[in-house]
Amino acid sequence: MSFVNGICTTKGGQHVSYIVDQITAKLVGVLKKKNKGEAVKPNYIKNHMFVYVSALIDNPAFDSQTKETLTTRANSFGSTFNLSDKFLKQLEKSGLVEKILLFAALKQTAELRRKSKDCTLILTEGDSAKTVAVGGLAVVGRDYYGVFPLRGKMLNVREASHSQILKNEEIQNVVKILGLKYGQKYESTKGLRYGHLMIMADQDHDGSHIKGLVINLIHHFWPSLLVVDGFLQEFITPIVKCTKGRTKEVFYTMPEYEAWRERTNQGRGWIIKFYKGLGTSTDAETKEYLSDLQTHQIRFTYDGDGDADVIDMAFSKKRVEDRKDWLRGYEPGTYVDYDVDEMGYPEFVNKELILFSMADNIRSIPSRNLRAELKVAQLAGYVSEHSAYHHGEASLQGCIVNMAQDFVGSNNIHLLPPIGQFGSRLMGGKDAASARYIFTNLEQLTRLIYHPLDNDCLKYLSEDGQSIEPEWYIPIIPMVLVNGSDGIGTAPLTPWYREFTGHIVEKANSRGTDTGNYIVQGLYEVTDDSTLVVSELPVKSWTQTYKQFLEGLLDAGTIKDFKENHTDVKVLFTITMEQKALSDVTKAPGGIVKKFKLESSLSTSNMHLFDAAGHIKKYENPKEIMAEFYGIRLEYYGRRKKAMLQKLQDQIKLLSNKARFVLAVVEGKLVVNNRKKQELLEELMAEGYDQIVPKTKKKPDNEDSNESEDEEPNVADASRGGGATSTRNSLMQRIL
Numbered sequence: 001m002s003f004v005n006g007i008c009t010t011k012g013g014q015h016v017s018y019i020v021d022q023i024t025a026k027l028v029g030v031l032k033k034k035n036k037g038e039a040v041k042p043n044y045i046k047n048h049m050f051v052y053v054s055a056l057i058d059n060p061a062f063d064s065q066t067k068e069t070l071t072t073r074a075n076s077f078g079s080t081f082n083l084s085d086k087f088l089k090q091l092e093k094s095g096l097v098e099k100i101l102l103f104a105a106l107k108q109t110a111e112l113r114r115k116s117k118d119c120t121l122i123l124t125e126g127d128s129a130k131t132v133a134v135g136g137l138a139v140v141g142r143d144y145y146g147v148f149p150l151r152g153k154m155l156n157v158r159e160a161s162h163s164q165i166l167k168n169e170e171i172q173n174v175v176k177i178l179g180l181k182y183g184q185k186y187e188s189t190k191g192l193r194y195g196h197l198m199i200m201a202d203q204d205h206d207g208s209h210i211k212g213l214v215i216n217l218i219h220h221f222w223p224s225l226l227v228v229d230g231f232l233q234e235f236i237t238p239i240v241k242c243t244k245g246r247t248k249e250v251f252y253t254m255p256e257y258e259a260w261r262e263r264t265n266q267g268r269g270w271i272i273k274f275y276k277g278l279g280t281s282t283d284a285e286t287k288e289y290l291s292d293l294q295t296h297q298i299r300f301t302y303d304g305d306g307d308a309d310v311i312d313m314a315f316s317k318k319r320v321e322d323r324k325d326w327l328r329g330y331e332p333g334t335y336v337d338y339d340v341d342e343m344g345y346p347e348f349v350n351k352e353l354i355l356f357s358m359a360d361n362i363r364s365i366p367s368r369n370l371r372a373e374l375k376v377a378q379l380a381g382y383v384s385e386h387s388a389y390h391h392g393e394a395s396l397q398g399c400i401v402n403m404a405q406d407f408v409g410s411n412n413i414h415l416l417p418p419i420g421q422f423g424s425r426l427m428g429g430k431d432a433a434s435a436r437y438i439f440t441n442l443e444q445l446t447r448l449i450y451h452p453l454d455n456d457c458l459k460y461l462s463e464d465g466q467s468i469e470p471e472w473y474i475p476i477i478p479m480v481l482v483n484g485s486d487g488i489g490t491a492p493l494t495p496w497y498r499e500f501t502g503h504i505v506e507k508a509n510s511r512g513t514d515t516g517n518y519i520v521q522g523l524y525e526v527t528d529d530s531t532l533v534v535s536e537l538p539v540k541s542w543t544q545t546y547k548q549f550l551e552g553l554l555d556a557g558t559i560k561d562f563k564e565n566h567t568d569v570k571v572l573f574t575i576t577m578e579q580k581a582l583s584d585v586t587k588a589p590g591g592i593v594k595k596f597k598l599e600s601s602l603s604t605s606n607m608h609l610f611d612a613a614g615h616i617k618k619y620e621n622p623k624e625i626m627a628e629f630y631g632i633r634l635e636y637y638g639r640r641k642k643a644m645l646q647k648l649q650d651q652i653k654l655l656s657n658k659a660r661f662v663l664a665v666v667e668g669k670l671v672v673n674n675r676k677k678q679e680l681l682e683e684l685m686a687e688g689y690d691q692i693v694p695k696t697k698k699k700p701d702n703e704d705s706n707e708s709e710d711e712e713p714n715v716a717d718a719s720r721g722g723g724a725t726s727t728r729n730s731l732m733q734r735i736l
Helices: 014-034 042-046 085-092 096-116 127-140 162-167 169-178 205-221 223-227 254-263 283-290 305-315 317-328 345-358 376-387 393-404 452-457 543-555 579-587 591-595 622-666 677-686 725-735
Strands: 002-004 053-055 120-125 145-150 196-200 232-235 240-244 247-251 271-274 297-301 342-344 460-463 466-470 503-506 517-521 523-528 531-536 561-564 573-576 599-603 607-610 616-619 691-694 713-716
Touching (some): 002 014, 042 096, 085 096, 120 127, 120 169, 120 205, 127 196, 145 169, 162 169, 196 205, 205 223, 205 232, 205 305, 205 345, 223 305, 240 254, 297 345, 305 345, 317 345, 342 345, 452 622, 523 591, 543 573, 622 691
Parallel strands (some): 002 053, 120 145, 196 232, 297 342
Antiparallel strands (some): 232 297, 240 247, 240 271, 523 531, 561 573
16 A cells, blocks of 8 residues: 555555565565575565555656556655664564565475476486586487486495485485485375486496495385386496497397307407496487487386385395395396386396396406507506606596597697597586596597607607607697697687687787787677576686586575576576666676676787797797797708608618519529528628618507507618628518
8 A cells, every 4th residue: 555645556656666675675685595595586575565655755747647656766756765774674573584485485396396297317427427418418408307426336225324324415415306305105206306217327237236226215215206107217328339330239238248249259340349337428429329218218117015025135234145045046148128118126136236246347458559449547558658657647547538628628639539528618627537438549630740750750768778758749730829738829810719609809909019818708698688698608617617606696696597508518508687687787897798707818928838958938929939839840841851761762772682682593693592591691791782770769659559560671881881690680581
């Protein structure tokens, strides 16, 4: 009810808004503190208030002759009125706050429950598997899927104490996310935040154990949920893929693969790839799996007390003897037929979980041929062995992973292909899978950049008398300007990052000269009065870090909400704000770009790098780097040409000596039958045949892998002396 100068304004107006806005502004802060940092919509507050306002306004204006609504703006009232702190504190203690909080909770619950039956929570085995799942959600969308990573194996709740369960972070997180309540019997998923729980674990034995532990958790506390059709599901991925030409065979269990292997002569002629974990799958493979849910998603079904008994047998400490009988009944070659849409719990326990208990950890070790795919952990071991590396394989593994990363902000040219999950822009590469699970080999482009013809020109280091690795490799282009080193750009004018869709502009100066300093800008769009869409972040600003920044703005009340629609490759945040707040941010110095941290800087000046002599040197700009690099590169092209010519001359002499030898034998000028080797060698040297001295320096591994090959010989004139037994033997081997 409101009055203006004694006139009843039945529809309120600016004078009512003037008072209500003061009350709302005060209560918003109070409610946020009591609501664990989550803002409450102002409309919720206004809908719980009844106000009586009587105002005296200078020259009031109304919307019509009936004077139902005051339209005079507050700055034209002729006076001001501010509610006292005492009044606001009394209002805070009146019970209004509790009513609003209760209403907000009911609204949130109702909204969640309305769509929860269609939502699926995906539990993944670790952060790397989470990256796989998030990348695949680009196919099915994120609106109805949530992803939560389980770090390590879940606790066996059947044998844990009450305090252990309550202190177990993983279990409590799952309970909270699903909205489960201990002791409650569920006839349906109504009341839960998700209508389905899908386990996305590795397809190996450990992954089967994790699935079993999740089933055990649900059965122990909420057995009624196992009866709910479609609540518990698993997502299966191949553990082995075999290809031969265009033919492909996919296996989801090792026994199934072993049976096929026996039928196909041990798989000879097939290229076989083992998937140790989800992190081994590429983004393309993950999207392929999620686009075919009918094949990869399997529902668990419940069929009475027998199902409960078999789950209890597998995990109960009291049933050790039953488990012994269970294991004794195992038949080698047993495996689950995954060509189904649903699976009973007895089948899972007796055909999949039993493999975990019986596993003998048979592993197939790939060949150390650097052309073939090799585990990062094995490649690190190989490099360490052949280069006498003394700083631990962990740092080598990290270096290899960094060289293979291809997301925005990592490498413009990755020298090793990322076969598996090598990290994404979600966490800046920190979400890479373990080095035991991911594969790589030598990128074909790498040997064009680091050309094998330069090998003979390099200076090789030695360790304990053994030639190991070159002091440094020389590429055909300055790679420090291609992939950078903490802000170094890729061109003499403007830095560039592959797949980055934002803007990079040079900072201007008063002289109009190159500054070497650049501003990197993300992309945003204001779609309406209260919505802001961020579609790109500055380089090196990672998606997960930016999400945490937005959560801080949400806690501070700067924004109302934000929604994530990004993938592991693309960025997309939809941010909602109050209209006035968005307007104020837009008008403020720096605007949206500054407030939402959509701008960063990089510099291509004052760079410190190692020069060719191994000394740290300061470079003022990329042009100085290029000038020094190409001077050295030109020198080494000369050395390469000289080495190539020498090699050709050696080959000419070798072939000439061979031809001369063969012709002499054919014409009867040289008799080789029934003669001692030493005697024949002396005659060849007397006739002026060239001595062929093999190289003693170890060649570095190149694109021809590490398989042994015949080394190219050096040819020395007979007049250079020598004549040692080893040289003569080598001569005999080459000529004969």
